Amino acid sequence: MNISIIGVPMDLGQTRRGVDMGxxxxxxxxxxxxxxxxxxxxxxxxxxxxxxxxRVQDVTNPKLRNLKAVAEANEKLASAVDEVVTRGRFPLVLGGDHSIAIGTLAGVAKHYKNLGVIWYDAHGDLNTEETSPSGNIHGMPLAASLGLGHPALTMIGGYSPKVKPENIVIIGARALDEGEKQLIKEKGIKIYTMHEVDRLGMTKVMEETIAYLKERTDGVHLSLDLDGLDPHDAPGVGTPVIGGLTYRESHLAMEMLAEAQIITSAEFVEVNPILDERNKTAATAVALMGSLFGEKLV
Structure with missing residues (x-):
């Protein structure tokens, strides 16, 4: 593969310092x-x-922290990703907080009629300014990519929406806000919470995800938030949630995606070395990238 790496040292989509060093x-x-x-x-x-x-809430828009700076950075990222895809290369984006997914998807989606998205995350990131409890934009990128929310976020790249709800699969969710739960039901978004992962097993979850996306999409973007993993395996994240996906389950997921050859772009986000233990979370991210790009145990 021809892979182009783009770093996005973004920490403005949330309030904990350090994720810009991801x-x-x-x-x-x-x-x-x-x-x-x-x-x-x-x-x-x-x-x-x-x-x-x-780093204060804008009094005119208290539910969208740092909106202008986040939107500007995502416009730059969208252009960079667009240029990489235009050159026939695979964009691999390194974060940075998860608000950068708005720009990644804006740069990728214009090249596909039906882009699929695997959202590997403890959270749904489906909030808007109306439903967000915090006003942190890193909790809004999937909603913005669906065309829901402030125009400064939904119109990154000059078009909206970037993805259709039926082309999304969320894996590993275990911390959803009420507005997100409602939106998932309303839009019919396919989701495997930790309950489903525990009940079905990761093999079944990935087999179903791959089959589901293969029949309806012409490219698939992987958006992997390291907080999708259990904090034991990925302690260096801003919003850890116990009871997450294991290191081995995550490798299996990446290995199955590599075998299926459906992933056309990817981002790994929310690595915060300030909160980490001897760079363990970044090392985990790199190991997962190895599996995604074809590394085998034998």
Whole structure:
């Protein structure tokens, strides 16, 4: 594969400092070397420049923290991702908080008629300013990509929506707000909460996910939030939720996606080295990327 890495040192979509160092931590954990060892052609495009923002709620819009700076960064990211896909390369985006998914999807979706999305996350990220308890935009990217929310977020890249609800699969959810639960039911979004993962097993979850997306999409974006994993395996995240996906379950998921050959773009987000233990979470992210891009145990 021809893979282009884009770092997005974004920490404005939430309030805990340190996640802007995520791309550096992932590079330090050896992502380029790991993927090159699998015979992929790796191009590291460096980091998107993130503007500064006042870390206070905007009194005119208290439910959208740092809206202007987040929107501007996502416009830059959308352009960078668009250019990578136009050149026939695979965009691999390193975060940064999950608000960057708005820009990644804006850059990718224009190249597909029916883009599928696997949202591997403890959270649904389906809030809008009306439903968000915090006003943190990292809890809104999937809603924005569906065309729901503030125009500054929904219209990144100049078009909306980026994805259809029937082309989304959420895996690993275990912390959903009431507004998100309602939206999932309203829109008929396919979701495997930790209850389903425990009940069915990861093999069945991934077999169903792959079959579901294969028949209705012409490309699939993987948006993997490290807080989808249990904090035991990924402690360096801003919003850890106990009872998550295991290290081995996550490797199996990535291995099955590699075998299915359906993933056309990916991002790994919410690595926060300030909250981490000896870069364990970044190392986990790199190991999962290895499995996604074809690394096998034998």
């Amino acid at each position: 791309p550096s931590a992932i590079r330090y954990a050896g992502v380029v070397e790991r993927l090159e060892s699998l015979n992929h052609d790796i191009e590291d495009l460096g980091d998107i420049q993130i503007g500064r923002a006042e």
